[in-house]
Protein backbone atom coordinates (compact mmCIF):
# COMPACT_ATOMS: atom_id res chain seq x y z
CA UNK A 380 0.00 0.00 0.00
CA UNK A 381 2.72 2.45 1.02
CA UNK A 382 4.64 1.73 -2.18
CA UNK A 383 1.55 2.46 -4.22
CA UNK A 384 1.05 5.77 -2.41
CA UNK A 385 4.66 6.72 -3.00
CA UNK A 386 4.60 5.96 -6.69
CA UNK A 387 1.34 7.83 -7.23
CA UNK A 388 2.63 10.79 -5.22
CA UNK A 389 5.84 10.80 -7.22
CA UNK A 390 3.88 10.98 -10.41
CA UNK A 391 1.61 13.74 -9.13
CA UNK A 392 3.97 15.94 -7.17
CA UNK A 393 6.70 18.02 -8.69
CA UNK A 394 10.06 18.90 -7.09
CA UNK A 395 8.86 20.06 -3.64
CA UNK A 396 6.71 16.99 -3.28
CA UNK A 397 9.62 14.74 -4.11
CA UNK A 398 11.69 16.45 -1.40
CA UNK A 399 8.98 15.92 1.18
CA UNK A 400 8.76 12.31 0.12
CA UNK A 401 12.46 11.84 0.70
CA UNK A 402 12.16 13.44 4.12
CA UNK A 403 9.47 10.88 4.94
CA UNK A 404 7.13 13.44 6.57
CA UNK A 405 4.57 13.52 3.83
CA UNK A 406 4.54 9.78 3.44
CA UNK A 407 3.82 9.10 7.08
CA UNK A 408 1.11 11.76 7.24
CA UNK A 409 -0.45 10.53 4.04
CA UNK A 410 -0.20 6.92 5.07
CA UNK A 411 -1.95 7.72 8.31
CA UNK A 412 -4.89 9.37 6.58
CA UNK A 413 -4.96 6.75 3.84
CA UNK A 414 -5.29 3.95 6.35
CA UNK A 415 -8.25 5.64 8.00
CA UNK A 416 -10.20 5.77 4.75
CA UNK A 417 -12.06 3.19 2.68
CA UNK A 418 -9.71 1.90 -0.03
CA UNK A 419 -11.53 3.61 -2.88
CA UNK A 420 -11.31 7.06 -1.33
CA UNK A 421 -7.71 7.75 -2.30
CA UNK A 422 -5.59 10.21 -0.41
CA UNK A 423 -6.13 13.89 0.07
CA UNK A 424 -3.94 16.16 -1.97
CA UNK A 425 -4.60 19.84 -1.76
CA UNK A 426 -4.97 20.99 -5.30
CA UNK A 427 -7.55 22.58 -7.47
CA UNK A 428 -7.92 22.31 -11.19
CA UNK A 429 -10.20 24.14 -13.55
CA UNK A 430 -10.98 23.46 -17.13
CA UNK A 431 -13.44 25.71 -18.76
CA UNK A 432 -14.84 26.03 -22.20
CA UNK A 433 -17.06 28.88 -23.16
CA UNK A 434 -20.26 27.10 -22.21
CA UNK A 435 -19.12 25.04 -19.23
CA UNK A 436 -17.05 26.03 -16.24
CA UNK A 437 -15.59 23.04 -14.42
CA UNK A 438 -13.75 23.37 -11.15
CA UNK A 439 -12.23 20.31 -9.49
CA UNK A 440 -11.35 20.41 -5.80
CA UNK A 441 -9.01 17.48 -5.32
CA UNK A 442 -8.97 18.01 -1.59
CA UNK A 443 -12.69 17.35 -1.34
CA UNK A 444 -12.83 15.05 -4.37
CA UNK A 445 -15.67 17.14 -5.75
CA UNK A 446 -16.10 18.79 -9.14
CA UNK A 447 -18.53 21.60 -9.79
CA UNK A 448 -19.78 22.06 -13.31
CA UNK A 449 -21.54 25.31 -14.12
CA UNK A 450 -23.50 25.56 -17.33
CA UNK A 451 -22.64 28.89 -18.85
CA UNK A 452 -24.47 29.27 -22.14
CA UNK A 453 -26.40 32.56 -21.94
CA UNK A 454 -29.10 33.57 -22.03
CA UNK A 455 -30.88 30.36 -20.97
CA UNK A 456 -28.32 27.49 -20.97
CA UNK A 457 -30.07 25.81 -23.86
CA UNK A 458 -28.42 22.51 -24.72
CA UNK A 459 -26.94 23.08 -28.15
CA UNK A 460 -25.01 20.40 -30.00
CA UNK A 461 -21.80 22.12 -28.97
CA UNK A 462 -22.74 22.29 -25.31
CA UNK A 463 -23.86 18.65 -25.29
CA UNK A 464 -20.60 17.57 -26.91
CA UNK A 465 -18.45 19.52 -24.46
CA UNK A 466 -20.54 18.26 -21.55
CA UNK A 467 -19.81 14.66 -22.56
CA UNK A 468 -16.09 15.36 -23.05
CA UNK A 469 -15.82 17.01 -19.61
CA UNK A 470 -17.76 14.21 -17.96
CA UNK A 471 -15.36 11.67 -19.44
CA UNK A 472 -12.41 13.69 -18.11
CA UNK A 473 -13.93 13.81 -14.65
CA UNK A 474 -14.71 10.07 -14.66
CA UNK A 475 -11.02 9.52 -15.36
CA UNK A 476 -9.88 11.76 -12.50
CA UNK A 477 -9.43 9.04 -9.89
CA UNK A 478 -9.73 11.44 -7.00
CA UNK A 479 -12.91 13.05 -8.29
CA UNK A 480 -15.78 11.19 -6.66
CA UNK A 481 -18.61 13.70 -6.73
CA UNK A 482 -20.03 16.13 -9.27
CA UNK A 483 -22.31 19.09 -8.61
CA UNK A 484 -24.10 20.38 -11.69
CA UNK A 485 -25.43 23.89 -11.52
CA UNK A 486 -25.87 27.04 -13.59
CA UNK A 487 -23.73 30.13 -13.95
CA UNK A 488 -26.76 32.11 -15.16
CA UNK A 489 -29.04 33.55 -12.55
CA UNK A 490 -32.63 32.27 -12.68
CA UNK A 491 -32.14 29.58 -15.34
CA UNK A 492 -30.71 26.14 -14.64
CA UNK A 493 -31.26 25.09 -18.27
CA UNK A 494 -34.02 25.80 -20.80
CA UNK A 495 -33.58 22.25 -22.11
CA UNK A 496 -32.65 21.19 -25.59
CA UNK A 497 -31.83 24.02 -27.94
CA UNK A 498 -34.99 24.18 -30.02
CA UNK A 499 -33.15 25.84 -32.89
CA UNK A 500 -31.18 22.58 -33.31
CA UNK A 501 -34.46 20.80 -33.98
CA UNK A 502 -35.98 22.77 -36.81
CA UNK A 503 -34.99 23.93 -40.26
CA UNK A 504 -31.94 21.64 -40.30
CA UNK A 505 -30.95 18.52 -42.25
CA UNK A 506 -31.74 14.92 -41.25
CA UNK A 507 -28.02 14.35 -40.71
CA UNK A 508 -27.95 17.25 -38.26
CA UNK A 509 -30.97 15.94 -36.34
CA UNK A 510 -29.32 12.51 -36.11
CA UNK A 511 -26.07 13.96 -34.83
CA UNK A 512 -27.91 16.15 -32.34
CA UNK A 513 -30.01 13.29 -31.00
CA UNK A 514 -26.99 11.03 -30.65
CA UNK A 515 -25.36 13.72 -28.51
CA UNK A 516 -28.49 13.97 -26.31
CA UNK A 517 -28.48 10.18 -25.85
CA UNK A 518 -24.76 10.18 -25.09
CA UNK A 519 -25.05 12.81 -22.38
CA UNK A 520 -27.93 10.98 -20.70
CA UNK A 521 -26.10 7.62 -20.85
CA UNK A 522 -22.94 9.10 -19.34
CA UNK A 523 -24.72 11.05 -16.62
CA UNK A 524 -27.21 8.39 -15.63
CA UNK A 525 -24.49 5.76 -15.23
CA UNK A 526 -21.78 8.03 -13.85
CA UNK A 527 -19.49 6.47 -11.27
CA UNK A 528 -19.49 9.79 -9.48
CA UNK A 529 -22.17 10.94 -7.08
CA UNK A 530 -24.05 13.47 -9.18
CA UNK A 531 -26.02 16.22 -7.44
CA UNK A 532 -28.08 18.80 -9.31
CA UNK A 533 -28.03 22.20 -7.61
CA UNK A 534 -31.03 23.63 -9.44
CA UNK A 535 -30.70 27.37 -9.10
CA UNK A 536 -33.33 28.32 -11.66
CA UNK A 537 -35.94 27.05 -14.09
CA UNK A 538 -35.37 23.63 -15.51
CA UNK A 539 -37.84 22.57 -18.21
CA UNK A 540 -37.62 19.47 -20.44
CA UNK A 541 -33.98 18.60 -21.22
CA UNK A 542 -32.92 20.69 -18.19
CA UNK A 543 -35.16 18.55 -16.03
CA UNK A 544 -33.70 15.41 -17.63
CA UNK A 545 -30.17 16.46 -16.64
CA UNK A 546 -31.33 16.89 -13.05
CA UNK A 547 -33.21 13.58 -13.07
CA UNK A 548 -30.10 11.78 -14.34
CA UNK A 549 -28.29 12.75 -11.15
CA UNK A 550 -28.53 11.01 -7.78
CA UNK A 551 -30.01 13.89 -5.80
CA UNK A 552 -31.73 17.18 -6.60
CA UNK A 553 -31.73 20.39 -4.58
CA UNK A 554 -33.86 23.26 -5.87
CA UNK A 555 -33.92 26.93 -4.97
CA UNK A 556 -37.08 27.97 -3.17
CA UNK A 557 -38.34 30.55 -5.63
CA UNK A 558 -41.92 30.17 -6.89
CA UNK A 559 -40.90 31.76 -10.21
CA UNK A 560 -38.76 28.72 -11.02
CA UNK A 561 -40.30 25.64 -12.55
CA UNK A 562 -39.16 22.14 -13.39
CA UNK A 563 -40.69 19.32 -15.40
CA UNK A 564 -40.92 17.45 -18.68
CA UNK A 565 -43.14 19.85 -20.61
CA UNK A 566 -42.61 18.36 -24.09
CA UNK A 567 -46.33 17.98 -24.86
CA UNK A 568 -46.72 21.76 -24.52
CA UNK A 569 -44.40 22.10 -27.52
CA UNK A 570 -46.41 19.50 -29.48
CA UNK A 571 -43.61 16.96 -29.12
CA UNK A 572 -43.32 13.78 -27.11
CA UNK A 573 -40.81 12.93 -24.41
CA UNK A 574 -38.97 9.82 -25.67
CA UNK A 575 -39.28 6.56 -23.73
CA UNK A 576 -35.98 7.00 -21.89
CA UNK A 577 -36.94 10.50 -20.66
CA UNK A 578 -40.18 8.87 -19.47
CA UNK A 579 -38.31 5.93 -17.87
CA UNK A 580 -36.04 8.32 -15.97
CA UNK A 581 -39.06 10.16 -14.61
CA UNK A 582 -40.91 6.94 -13.73
CA UNK A 583 -37.82 5.70 -11.86
CA UNK A 584 -37.91 8.92 -9.84
CA UNK A 585 -41.59 9.60 -9.11
CA UNK A 586 -43.46 6.44 -10.13
CA UNK A 587 -45.84 5.56 -12.92
CA UNK A 588 -49.06 7.40 -12.10
CA UNK A 589 -47.41 10.71 -11.22
CA UNK A 590 -45.29 10.45 -14.39
CA UNK A 591 -48.30 9.76 -16.58
CA UNK A 592 -50.05 12.78 -15.17
CA UNK A 593 -46.99 15.02 -15.45
CA UNK A 594 -46.07 13.88 -18.97
CA UNK A 595 -49.51 14.05 -20.54
CA UNK A 596 -50.14 17.54 -19.21
CA UNK A 597 -46.54 18.68 -19.71
CA UNK A 598 -46.56 19.88 -16.09
CA UNK A 599 -44.01 22.40 -14.95
CA UNK A 600 -43.85 22.24 -11.16
CA UNK A 601 -43.04 24.99 -8.71
CA UNK A 602 -40.27 23.98 -6.27
CA UNK A 603 -42.85 23.17 -3.56
CA UNK A 604 -44.91 21.00 -5.91
CA UNK A 605 -41.77 19.38 -7.33
CA UNK A 606 -40.79 18.41 -3.79
CA UNK A 607 -44.27 17.05 -3.07
CA UNK A 608 -44.26 14.84 -6.16
CA UNK A 609 -40.60 13.83 -5.67
CA UNK A 610 -39.01 15.39 -8.76
CA UNK A 611 -36.63 17.15 -6.37
CA UNK A 612 -35.37 15.87 -3.02
CA UNK A 613 -34.91 19.15 -1.20
CA UNK A 614 -35.99 22.77 -1.56
CA UNK A 615 -33.82 25.35 0.17
CA UNK A 616 -33.46 29.16 0.19
CA UNK A 617 -31.83 30.39 -2.98
CA UNK A 618 -28.57 31.39 -1.26
CA UNK A 619 -28.23 27.97 0.39
CA UNK A 620 -28.36 25.80 -2.73
CA UNK A 621 -24.60 25.38 -3.20
CA UNK A 622 -23.82 24.85 0.51
CA UNK A 623 -26.59 22.31 0.79
CA UNK A 624 -25.23 20.50 -2.27
CA UNK A 625 -21.81 20.26 -0.59
CA UNK A 626 -23.32 18.99 2.66
CA UNK A 627 -25.41 16.38 0.90
CA UNK A 628 -22.37 15.39 -1.15
CA UNK A 629 -20.29 14.72 1.95
CA UNK A 630 -23.00 12.37 3.22
CA UNK A 631 -23.07 10.46 -0.09
CA UNK A 632 -19.27 10.37 -0.26
CA UNK A 633 -19.10 8.78 3.19
CA UNK A 634 -20.35 5.56 1.57
CA UNK A 635 -17.61 3.33 0.09
CA UNK A 636 -17.53 3.98 -3.64
CA UNK A 637 -17.59 0.38 -4.83
CA UNK A 638 -20.71 -0.50 -2.82
CA UNK A 639 -22.57 2.64 -3.85
CA UNK A 640 -21.55 2.33 -7.51
CA UNK A 641 -22.62 -1.31 -7.76
CA UNK A 642 -25.94 -0.42 -6.18
CA UNK A 643 -26.44 2.44 -8.62
CA UNK A 644 -25.64 0.16 -11.54
CA UNK A 645 -28.03 -2.50 -10.26
CA UNK A 646 -30.83 0.07 -10.06
CA UNK A 647 -30.19 1.85 -13.37
CA UNK A 648 -28.73 -0.67 -15.81
CA UNK A 649 -32.04 -2.12 -17.02
CA UNK A 650 -33.21 1.39 -17.97
CA UNK A 651 -29.96 2.17 -19.77
CA UNK A 652 -29.93 -1.20 -21.55
CA UNK A 653 -33.34 -0.46 -23.01
CA UNK A 654 -31.92 2.50 -24.88
CA UNK A 655 -28.63 0.79 -25.74
CA UNK A 656 -30.55 -2.08 -27.38
CA UNK A 657 -32.37 0.28 -29.72
CA UNK A 658 -30.15 3.30 -29.94
CA UNK A 659 -30.09 3.51 -33.73
CA UNK A 660 -33.84 2.93 -33.97
CA UNK A 661 -34.36 5.71 -31.43
CA UNK A 662 -32.29 8.08 -33.57
CA UNK A 663 -34.24 7.13 -36.70
CA UNK A 664 -37.49 7.63 -34.81
CA UNK A 665 -36.41 11.06 -33.64
CA UNK A 666 -35.30 12.15 -37.12
CA UNK A 667 -38.50 11.04 -38.78
CA UNK A 668 -40.67 12.53 -36.00
CA UNK A 669 -38.92 15.88 -35.85
CA UNK A 670 -38.79 16.21 -39.66
CA UNK A 671 -42.57 16.04 -40.03
CA UNK A 672 -44.08 19.25 -41.32
CA UNK A 673 -46.57 19.37 -38.45
CA UNK A 674 -43.81 19.06 -35.83
CA UNK A 675 -41.61 21.61 -37.55
CA UNK A 676 -44.57 23.97 -37.53
CA UNK A 677 -45.25 23.35 -33.81
CA UNK A 678 -41.64 24.10 -32.89
CA UNK A 679 -41.63 27.21 -35.04
CA UNK A 680 -44.84 28.44 -33.37
CA UNK A 681 -43.44 27.70 -29.93
CA UNK A 682 -40.30 29.75 -30.60
CA UNK A 683 -42.45 32.55 -31.97
CA UNK A 684 -44.56 32.42 -28.82
CA UNK A 685 -41.43 32.62 -26.64
CA UNK A 686 -40.27 35.71 -28.50
CA UNK A 687 -43.71 37.38 -28.52
CA UNK A 688 -44.09 36.91 -24.78
CA UNK A 689 -41.41 39.53 -24.33
CA UNK A 690 -42.98 42.13 -26.60
Ligand SMILES: CCCCCCCCC/C=C/C(=O)SCCNC(=O)CCNC(=O)[C@H](O)C(C)(C)COP(=O)(O)OP(=O)(O)OC[C@H]1O[C@@H](n2cnc3c(N)ncnc32)[C@H](O)[C@@H]1OP(=O)(O)O
Pocket residue numbers: 454455457491493494495496497498499537539540541542565566569571572573574575664665668669682685686689
Ligand atom coordinates in the same frame (compact mmCIF):
# COMPACT_ATOMS: atom_id res chain seq x y z
C1 LIG B 1 -41.02 9.37 -30.95
C2 LIG B 1 -40.07 10.11 -30.08
C3 LIG B 1 -39.53 11.30 -30.77
C4 LIG B 1 -38.86 12.28 -29.87
C5 LIG B 1 -39.50 13.60 -29.94
C6 LIG B 1 -38.65 14.75 -29.62
C7 LIG B 1 -38.26 14.84 -28.20
C8 LIG B 1 -37.54 16.11 -27.92
C9 LIG B 1 -37.36 16.33 -26.46
C10 LIG B 1 -37.20 17.76 -26.18
C11 LIG B 1 -36.67 18.21 -25.08
C12 LIG B 1 -36.48 19.65 -24.82
O1 LIG B 1 -35.72 20.00 -23.96
S1 LIG B 1 -37.30 20.79 -25.76
C13 LIG B 1 -37.00 22.38 -25.05
C14 LIG B 1 -38.08 22.71 -24.05
N1 LIG B 1 -37.79 23.94 -23.41
C15 LIG B 1 -38.69 24.84 -23.10
O2 LIG B 1 -39.88 24.69 -23.33
C16 LIG B 1 -38.18 26.12 -22.46
C17 LIG B 1 -38.57 27.28 -23.22
N2 LIG B 1 -38.05 28.48 -22.58
C18 LIG B 1 -38.64 29.07 -21.54
O3 LIG B 1 -39.66 28.61 -21.00
C19 LIG B 1 -38.04 30.35 -21.08
O4 LIG B 1 -37.17 30.84 -22.09
C20 LIG B 1 -37.25 30.22 -19.77
C21 LIG B 1 -36.23 29.10 -19.82
C22 LIG B 1 -38.19 29.98 -18.58
C23 LIG B 1 -36.49 31.55 -19.53
O5 LIG B 1 -37.39 32.62 -19.60
P1 LIG B 1 -36.82 34.12 -19.77
O6 LIG B 1 -38.00 35.03 -19.75
O7 LIG B 1 -35.76 34.33 -18.78
O8 LIG B 1 -36.07 34.11 -21.18
P2 LIG B 1 -36.75 34.20 -22.62
O9 LIG B 1 -36.89 35.63 -22.98
O10 LIG B 1 -37.96 33.33 -22.71
O11 LIG B 1 -35.62 33.52 -23.52
C24 LIG B 1 -34.41 34.16 -23.84
C25 LIG B 1 -34.02 33.77 -25.25
O12 LIG B 1 -33.74 32.36 -25.25
C26 LIG B 1 -34.55 31.71 -26.23
N3 LIG B 1 -34.86 30.35 -25.75
C27 LIG B 1 -35.52 30.00 -24.64
N4 LIG B 1 -35.59 28.69 -24.50
C28 LIG B 1 -34.93 28.15 -25.57
C29 LIG B 1 -34.65 26.81 -25.99
N5 LIG B 1 -35.01 25.74 -25.29
N6 LIG B 1 -33.95 26.67 -27.13
C30 LIG B 1 -33.55 27.74 -27.85
N7 LIG B 1 -33.79 29.01 -27.50
C31 LIG B 1 -34.47 29.22 -26.35
C32 LIG B 1 -35.78 32.61 -26.34
O13 LIG B 1 -36.43 32.40 -27.57
C33 LIG B 1 -35.15 33.96 -26.25
O14 LIG B 1 -34.54 34.26 -27.49
P3 LIG B 1 -34.48 35.77 -28.07
O15 LIG B 1 -35.88 36.28 -28.13
O16 LIG B 1 -33.84 35.61 -29.41
O17 LIG B 1 -33.62 36.52 -27.08
